[in-house]
Amino acid sequence: MSETLPSSGSDVSSRHLPSVDRAVRTIEERLPAVPRPLLVRWVRRELAQLRAAGDSGTQEQALERLAAAVQRQAGTRLERVINATGVILHTNLGRAPLGREAVDAVRAAAGNYTTLEYDPETGERGRRGAYLEELLATLCEAEAATVVNNCAAALVLMLKHFTAGPRKGVLISRGELVQIGGGFRVPEILAASGAQLCEVGTTNRTAAEDYARAIDGNTALLLKVHRSNFWMEGFVESPPREALAALALDAGIPFIEDLGSGATLLSAAAAGATPEPTPAEVLACGADLVCFSGDKLFGGPQAGVIAGSAAHVAAIRKEPLFRAFRCDKLVMAGLEATAAAHLRRAAGEIPVVRMMGIAVHDLHARASAMCEQLGEIAGAVRIVETAAQVGGGALPQARIPSVALQVAPRQCSVDELARRLRNGTPRVVAYRVADTLRLDLRTVFPEQDAPLMAALRKALAP
Numbered sequence: 001m002s003e004t005l006p007s008s009g010s011d012v013s014s015r016h017l018p019s020v021d022r023a024v025r026t027i028e029e030r031l032p033a034v035p036r037p038l039l040v041r042w043v044r045r046e047l048a049q050l051r052a053a054g055d056s057g058t059q060e061q062a063l064e065r066l067a068a069a070v071q072r073q074a075g076t077r078l079e080r081v082i083n084a085t086g087v088i089l090h091t092n093l094g095r096a097p098l099g100r101e102a103v104d105a106v107r108a109a110a111g112n113y114t115t116l117e118y119d120p121e122t123g124e125r126g127r128r129g130a131y132l133e134e135l136l137a138t139l140c141e142a143e144a145a146t147v148v149n150n151c152a153a154a155l156v157l158m159l160k161h162f163t164a165g166p167r168k169g170v171l172i173s174r175g176e177l178v179q180i181g182g183g184f185r186v187p188e189i190l191a192a193s194g195a196q197l198c199e200v201g202t203t204n205r206t207a208a209e210d211y212a213r214a215i216d217g218n219t220a221l222l223l224k225v226h227r228s229n230f231w232m233e234g235f236v237e238s239p240p241r242e243a244l245a246a247l248a249l250d251a252g253i254p255f256i257e258d259l260g261s262g263a264t265l266l267s268a269a270a271a272g273a274t275p276e277p278t279p280a281e282v283l284a285c286g287a288d289l290v291c292f293s294g295d296k297l298f299g300g301p302q303a304g305v306i307a308g309s310a311a312h313v314a315a316i317r318k319e320p321l322f323r324a325f326r327c328d329k330l331v332m333a334g335l336e337a338t339a340a341a342h343l344r345r346a347a348g349e350i351p352v353v354r355m356m357g358i359a360v361h362d363l364h365a366r367a368s369a370m371c372e373q374l375g376e377i378a379g380a381v382r383i384v385e386t387a388a389q390v391g392g393g394a395l396p397q398a399r400i401p402s403v404a405l406q407v408a409p410r411q412c413s414v415d416e417l418a419r420r421l422r423n424g425t426p427r428v429v430a431y432r433v434a435d436t437l438r439l440d441l442r443t444v445f446p447e448q449d450a451p452l453m454a455a456l457r458k459a460l461a462p
């Protein structure tokens with residue numbers, strides 16, 4: 001640590017502000033994982049702001065403010081958290097965690113050379129993702145399948161491909177012009193793909209005749225988009241897929257569906273009463289292509305799978321954007337292991353599917369054991385029955401009976417307790433209900449029970 005950091009002249013001009021060097025030395029003890037040049041960058045930026053604000057505190061106060069600001073920046077680092085929200089596919093927490101087999105596959109691919117584009121038989125160049133594509137096609141009962149970085153990319157790729165010619169029109173029901181998560185809006189994706197949006201029907205009711213009337217010489221394709229994060233009930237109508245497929249066939253245009261989440265037989269079974277349509281079911285209804293996410297209900301790494309007609313899939317692989325959107329070896333390794341687990345019906349290997357299926361009495365048993373071990377602080381903790389959600393743009397209606405530890409803190413406010421848990425090691429994300437904090441156990445891995453209790457003890461300490 002002999003290196004001395006330059007401190008610009010203006011640092012000294014604000015009498016009470018510490019030098020960059022002094023601030024960095026103070027802060028780096030608390031944040032040993034952050035590389036020094038990054039700390040210097042943050043400290044410089046914060047110092048400039050303090051200077052601009054004409055800060056008039058003492059040097060110690062300035063140091064504390066700098067440390068707090070830098071700590072906030074450091075909190076944006078990608079770190080593991082315990083998800084006690086009861087939302088299985090939590091968009092902010094990275095949606096699906098991978099299973100052990102998938103993690104092992106990613107690790108092996110990450111730290112080694114691989115057969116990514118190598119044919120061991122001939123010793124020549126092989127096709128990237130050939131085996132994975134066969135797995136996915138089998139799972140979707142499709143002629144062919146391929147995969148790109150995410151489902152949004154898959155949709156853009158299909159739209160670009162089918163609207164590359166003179167026909168630009170894409171027919172879609174007004175009830176499916178949806179926004180999914182932050183920034184994925186179907187009309188904007190269409191516009192960005194160079195397609196012309198042709199709205200059909202009304203928000204709540206669209207009939208096959210609405211599509212039939214809208215088809216003209218400019219129509220390039222018929223698109224259906226799954227309503228992933230909301231549902232409609234009451235005076236609603238949408239035509240059966242078979243009718244849309246027949247219309248498209250008649251008009252000589254493709255019918256494609258964006259399913260959003262990749263429900264398989266495994267996840268459909270785990271979801272119980274309100275399953276999503278599986279890619280195989282939708283293709284069997286006559287869709288030419290479907291796309292879906294590699295995570296969400298599929299439970300693998302984020303990716304966008306395209307499955308259906310072999311001719312269409314082959315043509316899409318030749319699109320220039322396909323190269324831009326292609327997956328790397330880490331994603332492919334994780335997806336290969338996850339797809340194989342689905343085909344083997346190994347629900348236990350896919351955490352998302354496993355978590356949907358845990359019995360409530362198992363959660364109760366874990367909650368009781370935890371309460372017993374929490375000892376003297378258990379007075380603040382009760383076991384309550386809750387409803388977990390799938391979340392993340394899948395099964396919006398599904399509520400899965402669940403069990404939570406409900407904490408009514410005595411030494412601090414609920415918000416303070418939540419803050420302490422979020423900022424502990426490991427970080428724990430819970431949710432607030434009135435004057436209590438709830439930790440839903442459905443999304444907590446059993447091996448996290450002990451660290452969760454330790455975190456709770458620490459956060460509740462006076």
Ligand SMILES: *Cc1c(COP(=O)(O)O)cnc(C)c1O
Nearest residue numbers: 150151152226228259260293393
């Ligand atoms: C989630 C979702 C997408 C986007 O998937 P990403 O993998 O996040 O790109 C697209 N369409 C629908 C219907 C979705 O639910």
